[in-house]
Amino acid sequence: MNLIDRYVSEVGKNLPLLNGREDIEKELKSTLEDMLEDRAQSTGRIRDEALEIEVLKEYGSPQKVASTYNPHPYLIGPKIFPFYLFVMKIVLTVVVSVMLVLAGVQAVTDTPFMGADFVKIIGQGLGSALSAAIAAFGNVTLIFIIIERVLPEKEIGGFDDEKEWDPASLAKEPDPDSVSRFELIAEIVFTFVALAILNLYPQWLGMFFFTENEQVFIPLFTEKFFQFVPYINIVLIAEILLDIYLLRNAIWTRLTRLSKVVIDAASLALTVLILRTPDIIAFSAESLTGGPFPPEQAEVFVTIATYTFPIVMVIVIIIQSIELVKAVYRLFKMSRETK
Amino acid sequence: MANTESFENVVLELRRGVIVLAALSQLETEEYGYSLLKKLAELGLEVDQGTLYPLLRRLETQGVLESVWKLEESRPRRYYVISAEGKKLLPKLKKEWAGIVSVMDKMLS
Numbered sequence: 001m002n003l004i005d006r007y008v009s010e011v012g013k014n015l016p017l018l019n020g021r022e023d024i025e026k027e028l029k030s031t032l033e034d035m036l037e038d039r040a041q042s043t044g045r046i047r048d049e050a051l052e053i054e055v056l057k058e059y060g061s062p063q064k065v066a067s068t069y070n071p072h073p074y075l076i077g078p079k080i081f082p083f084y085l086f087v088m089k090i091v092l093t094v095v096v097s098v099m100l101v102l103a104g105v106q107a108v109t110d111t112p113f114m115g116a117d118f119v120k121i122i123g124q125g126l127g128s129a130l131s132a133a134i135a136a137f138g139n140v141t142l143i144f145i146i147i148e149r150v151l152p153e154k155e156i157g158g159f160d161d162e163k164e165w166d167p168a169s170l171a172k173e174p175d176p177d178s179v180s181r182f183e184l185i186a187e188i189v190f191t192f193v194a195l196a197i198l199n200l201y202p203q204w205l206g207m208f209f210f211t212e213n214e215q216v217f218i219p220l221f222t223e224k225f226f227q228f229v230p231y232i233n234i235v236l237i238a239e240i241l242l243d244i245y246l247l248r249n250a251i252w253t254r255l256t257r258l259s260k261v262v263i264d265a266a267s268l269a270l271t272v273l274i275l276r277t278p279d280i281i282a283f284s285a286e287s288l289t290g291g292p293f294p295p296e297q298a299e300v301f302v303t304i305a306t307y308t309f310p311i312v313m314v315i316v317i318i319i320q321s322i323e324l325v326k327a328v329y330r331l332f333k334m335s336r337e338t339k
Numbered sequence: 340m341a342n343t344e345s346f347e348n349v350v351l352e353l354r355r356g357v358i359v360l361a362a363l364s365q366l367e368t369e370e371y372g373y374s375l376l377k378k379l380a381e382l383g384l385e386v387d388q389g390t391l392y393p394l395l396r397r398l399e400t401q402g403v404l405e406s407v408w409k410l411e412e413s414r415p416r417r418y419y420v421i422s423a424e425g426k427k428l429l430p431k432l433k434k435e436w437a438g439i440v441s442v443m444d445k446m447l448s
Contacts, residue, residue, distance in 0.1 A: 020396070023417075024396070026408075026415065026417075027372065027392070027417050028392075030371070030372075030414060030415055030416050030417065031371075031372050031373050031388070031392065033414055034371070034372075034373035034374075034414075034416075035373060038373070038377075059388065060389060064389065065389060068389040068390070068392075068393045069393050069396070
């Protein structure tokens with residue numbers, strides 16, 4: 001193998017995995033032979049190793065030559081990079097929030113609010129949030145590296161929404177119809193967590209007590225509460241769907257404002273119904289005496305639970321009512337403006 | 340030396356923009372890579388080999404050039420020639436170029 005062949009083969013090794021690798025090598029060899037012949041003729045020298053070295057030096061290092069044939073010098077190209085950042089922010093926010101909320105819930109339900117176990121669970125929660133964030137970062141990046149290489153250039157161009165971008169979206173001071181992405185993402189995360197707990201981990205809605213020999217679980221709610229779960233699910237799923245739709249469209253329309261009013265009204269109605277349903281709280285002096293508390297302490301717990309629940313529900317109702325009024329006001333304001 | 344460097348970068352960018360048009364205009368008759376490089380140089384446009392050869396392959400992938408291997412003087416050479424699609428594109432590019440030249444002439448005179 002002469003110097004030219006070795007050079008060509010070295011370039012080949014550095015070429016990206018393309019179908020045309022052999023073809024590029026063949027063309028490169030042919031070009032180098034042309035250059036050598038031309039140089040020998042024009043200078044009157046004979047073709048020897050010194051001339052080959054001179055020509056190859058001029059042509060550049062094999063790595064540099066190979067890089068000129070690389071159609072994808074980027075891991076993730078500039079066209080899909082903004083989309084990549086957008087998805088990454090959402091995924092990291094969701095993953096970290098879910099992990100932290102889960103750790104918080106576990107710390108509160110599994111331990112008596114203090115002590116080494118509580119700190120340990122919180123520490124583990126932070127650790128798993130960090131490793132979940134790193135894993136999510138890796139996975140999202142990997143998916144985008146694949147998208148960058150698999151999708152044809154025209155398709156990738158589709159992510160570049162510059163053509164659809166409306167300069168009017170920058171107009172004026174904060175547009176009341178523009179959506180806050182951060183708020184929406186946070187809402188999606190927390191609604192999703194609520195859905196997951198309600199449906200997959202209803203056992204977390206209660207208290208665990210560890211006595212010497214056994215583990216006692218006292219649920220917070222009675223069966224009456226769980227009759228509402230399908231309706232709560234419908235409202236929460238509708239909320240998530242609306243949020244995702246808003247996230248994609250980035251602007252409120254009359255239809256989405258109306259949907260928001262309906263969803264807010266439904267959740268307010270549900271909360272009122274739940275509050276008005278008797279015997280919805282499962283804590284009672286009887287159920288608590290099974291726990292590690294003396295009867296007096298159990299009674300204190302029952303009293304706290306009995307009063308806290310309606311207070312919390314009333315606060316929720318007030319917040320929901322304000323949200324509903326705001327939603328109705330914005331819907332009417334929008335209707336007036338567009339008339 | 341920052342000035343020299345930025346001057347060279349700007350010149351490089353300017354040239355890069357015209358290489359496609361230059362190559363297409365000279366490939367109405369078939370040429371292999373090195374012969375096209377020499378031809379462009381003789382006409383006054385020095386193009387880096389690391390720019391021209393990959394560009395020819397890209398233009399072929401885009402369908403504006405066609406290529407064929409020929410055995411000459413016991414050496415295989417890949418000949419490039421403008422395709423039917425390239426022939427449609429070339430006059431549009433020439434018109435665009437004439438527009439740019441005329442605008443820049445006005446600006447710089």
